[in-house]
Amino acid sequence: MAIQIGDIVGRRSYQCDLLFRVVKISEDESIVELAGEDMRLIADAPLDDIVVMNRDEQQQIKKKIIEKEKSSFRLFRQDYQLLRHKMEYSATGGYDKNNSYFKLPGKVLHVDGDPYYLNKCLELYKKLNVPVYGIHMKESEMPEKVPALLEEVAPDILVITGHDAYSSSKGEKNDLQAYRHSKYFVRTVKDARKKNPNLDQLMIFAGACQSHFESLIRAGANFASSPSRVNIHALDPVYIVSKVSFTSFVDRINVWEVLRNTITGDDGLGGVETTGFLRTGMPIKSHDNSNSQSTTAEV
Structure with missing residues (x-):
């Protein structure tokens, strides 16, 4: 599935420990700019390091943050x-x-x-x-x-x-x-x-x-x-x-x-x-x- 702006994703290289929003995709679609969903972090990442998180995966990570x-x-x-x-x-x-x-x-x-x-x-x-x-x-x-x-x-x-x-x-x-x-x-x-x-x-x-x-x-x-x-x-x-x-x-x-x-x-x-x-x-x-x-x- 193609990555789109607004998708909630994780980074494979960090074991998907944080949730990010995709805020920008480079013209050649090789690099994406990410903004933390709960943390005030911004980062660039290779497209192949990004995975879209499904609802259950999001809830599992968010549960700890909500607590x-x-x-x-x-x-x-x-x-x-x-x-x-x-x-x-x-x-x-x-x-x-x-x-x-x-x-x-x-x-x-x-x-x-x-x-x-x-x-x-x-x-x-x-x-x-x-x-x-x-x-x-x-x-x-x-x-x-x-x-x-x-x-x-x-x-x-x-x-x-x-x-x-x-x-x-x-x-x-x-x-x-x-x-x-x-x-x-x-x-x-x-x-x-x-x-x-x-x-x-x-x-x-x-x-x-x-x-x-x-x-x-x-x-x-x-x-x-x-x-x-x-x-x-x-x-x-x-x-x-x-x-x-x-x-x-x-x-x-x-x-x-x-x-x-x-x-x-x-x-x-x-x-x-x-x-x-x-x-x-x-x-x-x-x-x-x-x-x-x-x-x-x-x-």
């Missing part, structure tokens, strides 16, 4: 409940539980090089109640277009991600030019930091699979991938920035407390101490004639 996703979501919800109890105590002064209050979590601008991943992330943001503005653009376009978006959206948190990959044939691991898209992520972070140099006024996550972690952190990212040059999961950026969004602005976030809830962990993700963005306010006044009750709300 990891559920575990990360469960851990995040546990952390969120702790944050919520702390927030309620602070908002009410620890005394009057009958007072109503509202919360303002940090607003996210998520720029993604993959529209499929972007939609998947937006679904999770919605599930977690994180305010987000999402937009898809090619990684190569990000340095020119993201600065204007920052002025338009005025986010508290910026996510710059998509696909990336390290190629040993292009250089050593410390050579930025040996990476597919790291150079674009680095330029985008630098330009964003020119507009807002304070790491606690604009939190930045940058990178994808195998990205040049050290360059991204030096450029001004709070969190980045990938310290061990491993693949990261498509949803990892969401868990990191959601933790920051729902942490109070008076609290600093321990890096490990953020990484432990991700799917990839500290091999694929790292960062620096960062202040949260959540602010609480009160009261919420009811303008109808019904009895008022204690409430929490997002505005």
Whole structure:
């Protein structure tokens, strides 16, 4: 069966351990460009190394990924409940539980090089109640277009991600030019930091699979991938920035407390101490004639 764009495939040379989408086929049909189905990896492969995965094979591989996703979501919800109890105590002064209050979590601008991943992330943001503005653009376009978006959206948190990959044939691991898209992520972070140099006024996550972690952190990212040059999961950026969004602005976030809830962990993700963005306010006044009750709300 002929390989077509959009097919879900595996690589024989890697024992079909990951699922990929075919995104491009060379004119002579000898090379295909692949994007990870769950991992933020992009790769070129010979056509004869590619095999189309049937539904049962896909489900078998996805089952392990889904279990990891559920575990990360469960851990995040546990952390969120702790944050919520702390927030309620602070908002009410620890005394009057009958007072109503509202919360303002940090607003996210998520720029993604993959529209499929972007939609998947937006679904999770919605599930977690994180305010987000999402937009898809090619990684190569990000340095020119993201600065204007920052002025338009005025986010508290910026996510710059998509696909990336390290190629040993292009250089050593410390050579930025040996990476597919790291150079674009680095330029985008630098330009964003020119507009807002304070790491606690604009939190930045940058990178994808195998990205040049050290360059991204030096450029001004709070969190980045990938310290061990491993693949990261498509949803990892969401868990990191959601933790920051729902942490109070008076609290600093321990890096490990953020990484432990991700799917990839500290091999694929790292960062620096960062202040949260959540602010609480009160009261919420009811303008109808019904009895008022204690409430929490997002505005």
